[in-house]
Amino acid sequence: MWRSTLSLVLSAFLLQLPQVTALKGDSQCGYLVCVNATVHHDTVTYQMTARQDRMGWLALGFGRHMAGTDMVVMWRNEDDSLTISHRHGYDHTEPQVVEDPPRTAFLPMLQPTVWSSKLNPANTLTFSIPLDESQWVFKPEKNGTFENLIWAYGMTRPATSDPHTSIYGHYAAGMLLLNLEKELSGTPPDDPTINDDDTTSTAPSHQDTQTAFEDPYTTHELIVLCHGVIASIGMLVLLPAGALVARWTRTYSDKWFKIHKFLNYSIGLPVILVGWALGPFAVFDARASHFMDAHQISGVFVLIVYLVQLSLGRYIHARKGLPNRATHAPSNILHVVLGLVVIGAAFLQVRSGMNEWEHHTGEKVSHWCHILWKVWIIALPVLYLLGLSLLKRQFYQESHGLNPSSAPKHYVALSPDEGHRSMLFNADADLDSPDYGFPDNSRLTKEAETAVPLLRRN
Template sequence: MNTKNFWFLMTLGVYQVSSSPISFCPDNSDVCFQWAVPEAGNENIYFQIDAPTSYQWIGLGIGKQMAGAAMFLVYEDGQGNVTVSNRNGKGHSMPLFGDQDSISLLDGSGVKDGRMVANVLYKNSGKLDLSGSSDWIMAKKQGASLASVDPDESITVHDSHSAFSINLAQASVALDSNPFSENNNNENGVSGGDATGVTEANSNPNNNLILAHGVILTVVFVAVYPLGSLLMPWLGKWYIHAAWQMVGFLAMWAGFGIGYVVSSDLDIFFDQTHTRLGVVVVALLGMQPILGLLHHMQYRRQGRRGAFGHVHIWYGRALIIMGMVNGGLGLQLTGASDVYIIVYSVVAGVSALLYAGYSTFKAIKTEKKK
């Protein structure tokens, strides 16, 4: 082989290696993605979503987290093809319907051999840096087919999600056309892609913290505070009531601290109804120990309940109910299923009714004694 031919083949080999999509299956699962960026530099991005039909929907998103992410959802259309939907991520709630003109479903998409495949062209329009690493997320939900052609179809919360970075500079292909079609595979030097250029992040860094936040504050507002408020009329021992409520008070601040860490990490602190109301309720409850102390001091001087006592009691009751309501808003924010929301609503509702009923009964009984 002469020198000229040798260098020609070497150059061709390098070109073909570099001209290949990036392929990645997060968490080594059966859900896989590919990315390809044309060398022409016109901001187009091609990507493929490939998953078993046992999944109800698959989501691929641009961003570090759901809030603010550009999400691309794929699900079966019930006619042997798939529906692709561009949506705007809104934290831990269902992504909202977005601009569908920026995406196109390409040839080779469909349902075959138990898998749904979506080959997608995304018109980037300069929103994403194609010359370096960018943050992506993935979410998936198993279940029965949605069988819908509606790009605004409602979806339920995902089963799991992952986060990773993709170096799109390493996803270069020669032609600005569907790199996943059989006709273009050879011309683009595509042979299935590889995982070079992928950095996988911790898949679920906040899930345990979200669970801890929810469990702690549910116990505090649905059980500890209501029961503690009834200990005084039941037992007549102010120090038992105070000690019990102080345990709940400290637990509340621990739960709030966890919530602050998570919401700050997700960039939704004081940006959602749940986080706003949570801050207000916890801040107002910060006054309760002081009001309780003033009530106790006034009672010892006067021998009866005074203004501070009435404020302490009704102020606390109102905030407990607000806390219960906010728990339901928190479940909605996480995208919890209707079953969990209904169960929480029933338990919180029963607790609130028992609490209100007994409080009313005691108030009427006290008035009759007078």
């Protein structure tokens, strides 16, 4: 009796061997979410893993777009239990609960181990569902049949474990293709293919897995990195340099405005616009929601204030020299104040950007970046405040019409006529005046009340 029973068990085990060694499935990793699918008989098991520490809920939809797609939403509750909620997307709004879904997802009797040792088991949610090949499409360029899937990642956990409870808006979403006809035999369960491209898939291999994890940056991370570096150069190098030039050199050279304009407008504007635009492009690349955190919202604010400040500067320069225009009109003062606000906000924006990088990638920003930020946020105000010591010299030159670069050093401050209030006039223009040999009482000059002699005495 026991021999016959043992024979039946061994037979059943041997019959199952080909199915075990010939498992099919596929896996794919994006910037925020990894998905692994394993087909067993007529059931497919999906593992969704958030690659960030903060996870609220994950969703997997069976289609190409959110509208008209059935999806499975999962989250882990405070008591470590798991909730499965069947939903249907009608538009770019919260998916509605479906009481009688076409396919019912369920939790596996035994939760499988995470398919990669590089991923966090606490951020992995697994469900099984009956296999449905209706969404499979043949891709000639890939020479395979793929299932269209969409994914969504939310950072905030729903308030309760009830499948009908509302879920907060997703932080990011995307699409992927999985080849569920791919043979997985010979590949360890914890050694999947990791591919950072959300639209391609490759065959599983140990070498490919290590290469994907060892790549220094994904394409998305490179976009974010370029955004941070270029915007930082524009906001924390070019703009402060232009401000310091205006503060320190305006009383010594009339070339200060050209340099100030070159740094803050000719070069600064293109650099800042390119760096800023890479931010929304990175969000779009991750299929994430815009204006989801303080960094994104304040980035728009800083850009708007910078453009207003820039436009105000051009307005001031266009009205320069007009009659009855005050030397320090309110628009001039506002221009300076807005410039300081932009630079100050840029420091906070760069720091929050570094925090965002560490939060979303799990990688620390280089220590020298933090040191440089701390040194510069102290050194820059000190340099600018020291430059305020030149205000007295600036006000004196402005009140007397002095131009520091056009007059000879030892020229006497004369007044060309009684109606001109300037203490200094252009010597070259005076020498070029025509002389007809007749005395001209209207052009009589007098020596100014100054200790400087009319001519230099050796």
